[in-house]
Each structure stands twice: as C-alpha cells, then as structure tokens.
Amino acid sequence: MVEITGTGGTGLTARYAAALYAAAFERGTLDEVVAQMAELGRLIHDQADLRALLANPLLDSHKVAPVLAQALESQGFSPLIRNFVQVAAGNRRLRDLPRLVDGFTAYVAAKRGEIVAEVTTAHGLSDLQRSQLHARLTESGHRNAKLIERQDPSLLGGMVVKIGSKLYDTSLKSRLQRLNYSLKGAA
Incomplete structure (x- = not known):
C-alpha cells in the first residue's frame, strides 16, 4: 500500500x-528520473529473482548494494x-524498494495533479485490459490516472482498484467470501 495520498504524505x-523529487528537480532531470523510476519499477515487477533478492532478510544489504x-x-x-538505491540499502530498506518506487510515482502524480490508481490483479494486466481500465477511469472522471500495478495470486481473478480512499473490489476472492458469508447467514 502506498502511503502517499497527496504531496503532504x-x-x-x-x-x-x-528527497528524490527535490534532488531531481534541483538538477533539472525530473522527467528523466520519473522515466527511470518507472523502468526500475518494471524491472522489479518483471524479475522474480530481483524481487527475491530484495526481500531476502538474510542478505547483508551493504554487500548487495554495490552489486x-x-x-x-x-x-x-x-x-x-543508483545513489537512491544505495541510500535505501544503507538504511536497510532494500526490501522496501518496490514500495519506494511506487511512493515516488504517487508523489510525482500528486505534484502534477494526477490521481493514482493502485490496481491489484491475480495475474498481470494485458495491454488491452490496461487500456480498457484507463478508458473506464476516464469515463468516471479520472482523466489523469496513473496506474500502479500489483499482483496477488490469492485474488484468483478479477481486480481490486484503489483510488484515494475508495476501493473497488471485483476479485473472485471477495465474491467467494461474500457468498460464503451469505450461506452462513442462511444456515
């Protein structure tokens, strides 16, 4: 879950x-940093070995950081x-790197007046699903929506979309839970 709901997160x-936003802004490289952080997020998302490395509490982050x-x-x-990642490693925050990348995306979106939609699916979104979701968000008044995608196999199917404090849950997991509750209530 991204902790930032606005620029005052x-x-x-x-x-x-x-800190990263300020450093990039001062250097005049904000657009480049935004693009590279998005690429870093995709890299973490796509590479299971990298995610496992970042999440491993047994590895010394000071030894992993230079590599x-x-x-x-x-x-x-x-x-x-690279310095951002080194600082995270120095503070023993490599396991939080995916959240830090998402947090930066949300921070930049808030600064630019965009909204952030956190989308969790059982499997990654296809390009068609992504464009359909953007279209639905635009129809509902969220024109400048930035998507932060996550995967949670326990959802089984469907998706959970969180925009600010609103949660839209169409996952198969929650449907089965509701069915279970209604059957228990009928018994």
Whole structure:
C-alpha cells in the first residue's frame, strides 16, 4: 500500500519520494528520473529473482548494494537513481524498494495533479485490459490516472482498484467470501 495520498504524505515512502523529487528537480532531470523510476519499477515487477533478492532478510544489504548499483549502471540508470538505491540499502530498506518506487510515482502524480490508481490483479494486466481500465477511469472522471500495478495470486481473478480512499473490489476472492458469508447467514 502506498502511503502517499497527496504531496503532504507521511511515512517512509513520502520521505524518500520527496528527497528524490527535490534532488531531481534541483538538477533539472525530473522527467528523466520519473522515466527511470518507472523502468526500475518494471524491472522489479518483471524479475522474480530481483524481487527475491530484495526481500531476502538474510542478505547483508551493504554487500548487495554495490552489486545492485553496478547492475543498474550497466542498464543505463543515472547516478541519481543508483545513489537512491544505495541510500535505501544503507538504511536497510532494500526490501522496501518496490514500495519506494511506487511512493515516488504517487508523489510525482500528486505534484502534477494526477490521481493514482493502485490496481491489484491475480495475474498481470494485458495491454488491452490496461487500456480498457484507463478508458473506464476516464469515463468516471479520472482523466489523469496513473496506474500502479500489483499482483496477488490469492485474488484468483478479477481486480481490486484503489483510488484515494475508495476501493473497488471485483476479485473472485471477495465474491467467494461474500457468498460464503451469505450461506452462513442462511444456515
């Protein structure tokens, strides 16, 4: 869950997001950093080995950080992004890196007057589903919606969309739970 609901968000993700935003803005590289953070998010999302590495509490983040920085450099990430990851590692926050990336996306969206829609599905969204979701969000008045995609296999199917404090749950898991509750109530 992303902790930022506006530019005045609090908590871990807001502190990291605000610091990276300020550094990128001062250097005049905000658009580049936004694009690279989106790419970092896709990289984390697509690479199961990387997610496992980041989440492993047994690994010393001070030893993992240089290897990760070198890998990011070889992928063409800017020194600012590499430094951001190094700071997260130095503070033992590598396991939080996916949340930090999402938090930065939400922070930038709030600064730009966009809304953030957190979309959780059992399996990744296809391009068609993504465009249909954007169309539905536009129809409902959310023209500048930024999607943050997550996967949760326990949903079984459907999706959960969170926009601000509103939650739209069309997952198969919640439908089965509601059916279970109604059957228990009828018994």
